[in-house]
Structure formats: C-alpha cells, structure tokens
Amino acid sequence: MSAKANILAKLRNSLAGTQPVTDDYDVQLVTAPWTYPASERITRLRQLMEAVHTETHLTTRADWPALLERLLAERQLPSLLIAPATEHGAQLDAHFAGREGLPRLKAYDRPVEEWKAELFNDTPASLTGTLGAIAATGSLILWPDRREPRLMSLVPPIHFALLKASEVYDNFYEVQQKMRWAAGMPTNALLVSGPSKTADIEQVLAYGAHGPKDLVVLILEDA
Template structure:
C-alpha cells in the first residue's frame, strides 16, 4: 500500500524554525531625548519665516488687527476673483466685517456652507483662493498646523490654486513636541492634523521639481503679531 507523505505548510515550517531558535531579547539602552531649541517670540517668527520662505512660501508679518487689510491688498495685487472662506471659522467674522461682499476690485467672497457634493464645480473650477485659520506653527521645521473642521474642511487647503493661512505669532512653538505638550494633544486628537510648510510639490525620476501638481501652487502665510 502506497502512502503519500504529509507536506507541512511553508508558514508552519517557518514559525517552527523561529520558535526553535529561541526568543532572546536584545536590550536597548535608554537614549536621552534630543535637546529642543528654546527661542523667544521674535526668534520663533524669524526661524519659521526663513524656513517657509526657503520652500517658496510667501510670508507676511502684520499687526493683528491689520491682517484683513493685508489680505485685501493681496487680493487686489494678485487679481483673485473668488475667495473661499468659512463663515463660522475663527476668522470668518473678521473677513465678513472687513469689507462688503460686493467691494470693487476685491474677489467675490464665497462662503463654504454647502455640502461638497453640491459645491464641486465651484470648488474645483471657479475658486481662486481659500483662506483658513491655523492651529499654530512649528519653528524648528517651518510649518503651520491645521486641524480641519466642518467649518474649515481639508478641501479648503487642498483644492484651490492658492491657500492663505492665518497664523497667530503667539501660537508659534519651538517644536512639534512643545506644541503637543502645551496644548495637551493627548486629551483629544483630531481625525486629521496637517503640517504644511509650502506649496504642493513633486519631482519626477529626473529630479525635476514641479509645484502645484497635487494641491495649491501657492501658499501664503499671514502672521498676526
């Protein structure tokens, strides 16, 4: 009588060899955390500005009350036609009170109050610029931090050709760790936290850098001091 040998599955053979080899653990010595920079307010503004400017971000430092005026000036200078904003966002009321909806020479205000399915054509085809608030900034990497909300969804910083981010100077931290600690992120993280350092960019196999392929071609940060 012929008998057919039982072939042990490959997966079982691999695990059997691993178990037979032992489970000795290699001790990893504790390493001290790298020392974080400690910068004063002006140094944080200067470092963040330098790093973001180096990757083609346009940064404007203005008095806190004057930022809507600077936004208006940028709109006129750059010829924006339609500006998207969140009426119920932290900066929405300031935008609405800064100029009338039909102000001559300034882009038409487009409030983000519709469901995205009914707003796609405007969002993808007619809006020139979107302006959003920020959670804060990180000086040692040169980035602004966004926590998208229903009032300011992720699409506002992703789809329009130009993204304007409004940042408070007092919300610029030395490092990401400093920001997370100071604001107690452990108590409640968002579903989507964004760190943005410059306009969208990508490179092909020949290392040719192209801007604006997967997002805004232009990033403008207005720092309110």
C-alpha cells in the same frame, strides 16, 4: 485554531518571563537642539518657509483684512473661499461688506457634493486659520474641522493662512505636550511647510501638482 489566532498566541507566549525595558528616554535629545529664544522663532519660521517658496507677511489682528485685500488685488483674484462661521471668516466678511469692486467671498457652508464642480474649477483661492506653527521645521499646523474642511486648504490654487505669533512653537514635541495630543489625537492634523510640489525622474520641480501652488502666511504679531 485559525492561523491568525495561532500567530497571536505565539506572540503573547513569547513574552512570558520577560521584563519591560526601563524607559530612560531623554526628552532633551529631541527638544534642546530645537529650542529658540522667543524673539527668534518668527524669524526662523519665515526663513524656513520662504526657502521653500512660501510667502509670509507680518501684520496685526486689526490690519490683516486690509493686507489680504491688497494681496487679492495684486493677484487679480475674482473670489476667495472662506469659512464664515469662524472668527476670521466673520471678520473678513465684515471688512468687505457693502463695498464695491472687491473679490466675491464664497462661503464653505454646504456639502461638497452640492458644488464640487465650482469648488474644483472656479475657486482660485481660500483663507483658513491655523492651529499654530513649528519654528524648528518651518511648518504650519492645520487642524481641519466641520467649519473649515480639509478641502479648503487642499483644492484652491492659492491658500492664504492666518497664524498667531503667540502660537509659534519651538518643536513638534512641545506642540504635542501643550496640546495634549496623547490624551486625544486629532483625526486630521496636518503639518504644511510650503506649497504643493513634486519632481519627476529628471528632477524637474513642479508646484501645485497635489494641492495649492502658492501658500501665503499672514502672521499676526499681536495675537
């Protein structure tokens, strides 16, 4: 018998004659303190996110493209990376279509190996959707997929994120229950509370070391 098999056999035998501990876990312990009236969720989310240098804006499904256009102009950004196969990517593409003097929309529509240098060196900003947000921790929920890969929210220095107000949840437990993560965990779910930051031994805080240095969240109040 191998050493590994021997260890596993001892672990199995150690359970002989024992009984499982009764599961008397009280869900209220992790939900009740972190539950908010619907009218306060957005306010709390914004307060927590802005406290860690995230920029937030309230807008609507119809108005967010114009708001994003203004924010791009204020930052003098020459281009924006989008996922054209998504609903929001198509909406922004239609808003920009046929107009002069606007930032160029780059489509993430090919393998990263084909344009890695451009992605990392010449893509100043990106736009992605979100799966929702958590009011208790001030966090966005990102769920990258083939249309909107993880690199879209990780590589460009500025990350614009769209969030539906109706998808702001009280706490992480509620997210797991409503999205039924126990039945099928996502392969790459991310909780993002602010721009990338790190500190050295002298406690000097620097932004953008491991990802975007700026995070801008557009909250759609009617969605």
